[in-house]
Amino acid sequence: xxxFTCTFKVxxxxxxxxxxxxxxxxxxxxxRVMDVAAVSxxxxxxxxxxxxxxxxxxxxxxxxxxxxxxxxIAPLDRVKILLQAQNPHYxxxxxxxxxxxxxxxxGFLGLYKGNGAMMVRIFPYGAIQFMAFDNYKKxxxxxxGTSGHIHRLVAGSMAGMTAVICTYPLDVIRARLAFQVTGxxxxxxxxxAFHTIYLKEGGVLGFYRGLTPTLIGMAPYAGFSFFTFGTLxxxxxxxxxxxxxxPSSDNPDVLILKPQVNLxxxxxxxAIAQTISYxxxxxxxxxxxxxxxxxxxxxxxLSKTLTYVYKKYGIKKGLYRGLSLNYIxxxxxxxxxxxxxxxxxxxxxxN
Numbered sequence: 001x002x003x004f005t006c007t008f009k010v011x012x013x014x015x016x017x018x019x020x021x022x023x024x025x026x027x028x029x030x031x032r033v034m035d036v037a038a039v040s041x042x043x044x045x046x047x048x049x050x051x052x053x054x055x056x057x058x059x060x061x062x063x064x065x066x067x068x069x070x071x072x073i074a075p076l077d078r079v080k081i082l083l084q085a086q087n088p089h090y091x092x093x094x095x096x097x098x099x100x101x102x103x104x105x106x107g108f109l110g111l112y113k114g115n116g117a118m119m120v121r122i123f124p125y126g127a128i129q130f131m132a133f134d135n136y137k138k139x140x141x142x143x144x145g146t147s148g149h150i151h152r153l154v155a156g157s158m159a160g161m162t163a164v165i166c167t168y169p170l171d172v173i174r175a176r177l178a179f180q181v182t183g184x185x186x187x188x189x190x191x192x193a194f195h196t197i198y199l200k201e202g203g204v205l206g207f208y209r210g211l212t213p214t215l216i217g218m219a220p221y222a223g224f225s226f227f228t229f230g231t232l233x234x235x236x237x238x239x240x241x242x243x244x245x246x247p248s249s250d251n252p253d254v255l256i257l258k259p260q261v262n263l264x265x266x267x268x269x270x271a272i273a274q275t276i277s278y279x280x281x282x283x284x285x286x287x288x289x290x291x292x293x294x295x296x297x298x299x300x301x302l303s304k305t306l307t308y309v310y311k312k313y314g315i316k317k318g319l320y321r322g323l324s325l326n327y328i329x330x331x332x333x334x335x336x337x338x339x340x341x342x343x344x345x346x347x348x349x350x351n
Contacts, residue, residue, distance in 0.1 A: 054350070058134065059127040061344035066126020069337035070118055075099065075111035076329035077118070081178045083322040084285045085293060086313075089181045095325040106181065114178030117190050121170030125163045130341055133159035133226055153227040160222020161215050168214065169207035172197070175288045186292065201290060210287030213302040217280030221273045228269035229338055233257055236265070251351040262339040270334025274326050279319040281326075282309060 070077070079098045082090045089105070090098050102110045136155035164171075173193045180186060187193040197206045236244040237255050244261045248254040257265065274281075283305040290296050299305040309318040345351055 055131070057348040057350060058131045061127075061341055061348055061350060062130030063123040063127035064344050065130065065337050065341035066122040067119055068340045069126070069333045070122045071115075072336050073329040073333045074115045074118065075102075076325055078102065078111055078113055078115075078178050080322050080325050080329065081114075081175060081285060083325065084282050085179060085289050086321075087179060087181065089184075095322070095328075113180065114174045114176075117170060117174035117177050117193075120190070121167050121174055125167040125170075126337070128166050129159050129163035129222065132162045149227060149231050152230040153223045156226025156230075157219040157223035159226070160218040163222075164211075164214055164218050168211055169194075171214075172207050172209065172288050175285060176292060179289055179292055206290075209290050210284050213280050213284040213287060213305070216302065217277045217284055221277035221281075223273075224276055225269045225273040225334060228272050229265050229334075232265040232268065236261060248351045249346045250349045254351045256342060256346075256351070259339055259343075262342055263335040266335035266338035267331040269338070270330040271327060273334075274323075274330040278323055278326060279306065282319055282321065 076099075079095060079102065082098060082102075083093075083095065090101060093101055099111075106113070133155050136158045137151055140151040140155055173190055176187060176193050176197070177190070187196060194207075198204070200206075201209070236257060241255060244257055245255045246258055248256045256262075280302075283299075283302055286293060286299045286305055286309065287302070290299075293299065295308070298308045306319070312318065313321065
């Protein structure tokens with residue numbers, strides 16, 4: 001309707017001058033045409049009602065994408081935490097051995113320990129991250145004038161840090177619960193973990209232990225993740241639109257990647273981002289676990305934690321311990337996250 005109206009105005013005002021009676025006839029005919037158009041045309045898609053719910057739909061799309069991604073790799077996430085923090089029950093084992101040992105010692109559901117807290121955290125985390133990325137990208141392009149690939153890197157970093165700050169206490173709870181082993185429990189559940197940490201570890205500040213390395217690690221991780229995926233997507237659609245792309249189901253004018261290409265680009269983005277930020281992730285986990293670890297007094301600050309882990313365990317068995325598992329988990333995780341988000345954008349008419 002909007003396009004029709006604008007086109008009609010351009011056409012009407014470009015008409016040459018005519019006699020008065022002709023103009024009157026044209027004017028009357030114009031009203032009739034517009035009346036018919038108003039009756040026959042459907043309401044515009046960008047009505048105020050739909051615009052009002054855009055933020056909510058965008059929030060839901062990101063949240064669902066995050067939950068689907070994390071549920072896919074929940075068992076691997078549990079094993080990663082156990083290996084990173086050198087859990088005494090499993091520290092002598094490798095990735096595959098731990099995957100076998102956890103069900104034997106704690107049952108099959110032991111692989112999903114802490115996943116309830118994960119879902120509580122990851123929905124708002126994914127929602128905030130994807131929504132913030134879109135808005136930061138627009139802000140950088142319009143207000144600051146940053147364009148090209150750089151604005152993806154900066155917007156991704158800012159979005160990741162925003163999501164971390166908003167959901168960090170839930171991440172601490174999830175890490176504490178996932179680190180527990182059956183028969184050696186300190187917390188009985190999410191509520192008990194919140195209560196215990198608040199009382200025994202300095203109140204609210206106890207929930208933000210390890211925030212600094214998390215933010216430092218998240219900046220390159222989220223930045224390079226969004227940067228790599230966005231760059232691969234734009235290059236693919238630019239040079240091979242027919243081979244790699246297809247029209248969006250909610251807006252045929254918008255070209256999107258095919259699902260299998262989405263999965264591939266998301267996986268590559270996750271692998272690159274994890275390689276760059278992994279040592280900081282190891283430091284973050286040890287600082288989050290705090291008093292749970294016997295050597296927690298040596299993991300108070302980021303620099304001290306990195307130095308301690310490097311001197312005691314080295315690079316391969318310390319700073320990059322569990323990296324092989326992380327490749328296995330981050331590739332499908334990011335692949336599913338980006339692919340689900342692109343699907344949800346179509347489903348919720350965000351294109």
